[in-house]
Amino acid sequence: MSSGPDRRLYERIYLVVQQVPHGAVATYGDIAAVVAEGCDARTVGYALNELRKGREDEVPWQRIVNAQGGISTPGSLQREVLASEGIPSDLRGRIDLARYRWPGPDRDWAAAHGFAVPAPRPAEPEEPGGQLRLF
DNA sequence: CGTATGACCATGC
DNA sequence: GGCATGGCCATAC
Numbered sequence: 525m526s527s528g529p530d531r532r533l534y535e536r537i538y539l540v541v542q543q544v545p546h547g548a549v550a551t552y553g554d555i556a557a558v559v560a561e562g563c564d565a566r567t568v569g570y571a572l573n574e575l576r577k578g579r580e581d582e583v584p585w586q587r588i589v590n591a592q593g594g595i596s597t598p599g600s601l602q603r604e605v606l607a608s609e610g611i612p613s614d615l616r617g618r619i620d621l622a623r624y625r626w627p628g629p630d631r632d633w634a635a636a637h638g639f640a641v642p643a644p645r646p647a648e649p650e651e652p653g654g655q656l657r658l659f
Numbered sequence: 660c661g662t663a664t665g666a667c668c669a670t671g672c
Numbered sequence: 673g674g675c676a677t678g679g680c681c682a683t684a685c
Contacts, residue, residue, distance in 0.1 A: 533682080552667055556681095564681050565667040571682090573666055588666080596666040 533563060534571040539637065541572070543629045544587045547610050549619055550626040551591045558629055560640045569596065587626075593619040 540558045544550045552565035559568075572585045586605040590596045594617060595603050603613055613619050628634075634641045 556667085562681065564679095566665065567667090567681055567683095569666040570664095571666095576666090585666085590666080591668060598666085602666090 533559070533561070533567070534574060536561070536639075537563065537568055537571040538575075538583045540629065540639065541568075541583050541585065541588060543633065544584055544626045546584075547624070548626040549587045549589050549593075549606065549611060549621070549624050551621070552588060552596075553591055554626065554628070555588060558634065558639050558641070565591075589619055589621075593621045 536559050537555060540555050541550070552568040555568045556563045556565045568588065572583070572588060575583055575585050586602045587609075593613075595613070603617065606613070606619070611619055611624050628641060629639065631641055
């Protein structure tokens with residue numbers, strides 16, 4: 525069964541992206557791990573690219589960044605919007621994932637929508653050398 | 660149906 | 673740390 529959902533896959537990707545709250549970011553790989561059905565990081569980027577045709581305001585595409593905390597979209601729009609949401613980027617244009625990364629979808633929500641919830645990974649080590657957290 | 664492309668990622672040098 | 677390569681999966685032609 526479930527053979528060949530085409531654009532349905534995109535809708536599922538959008539659904540997961542919509543779970544990323546204001547003030548947080550997720551990586552393409554994070555989204556793919558939740559969708560997990562014939563979906564990988566690249567497919568997520570492919571799906572989000574389709575949003576540029578008029579659905580930008582339906583899905584918080586700006587909260588999706590690459591695995592290095594960098595912005596993969598051209599221009600500075602995404603970085604500006606994230607900054608307005610309280611997510612700063614350093615001089616290299618990278619976001620502190622250890623601090624702003626979305627922990628994943630709510631377990632009940634995921635189960636209700638048939639998504640697999642990947643096991644929570646051990647907290648990533650913050651930058652050694654005295655990275656001072658503000659809290 | 661083979662080839663090329665893409666808002667990716669992990670690995671190796 | 674940066675650059676090159678392979679792998680990954682879905683679409684377009």
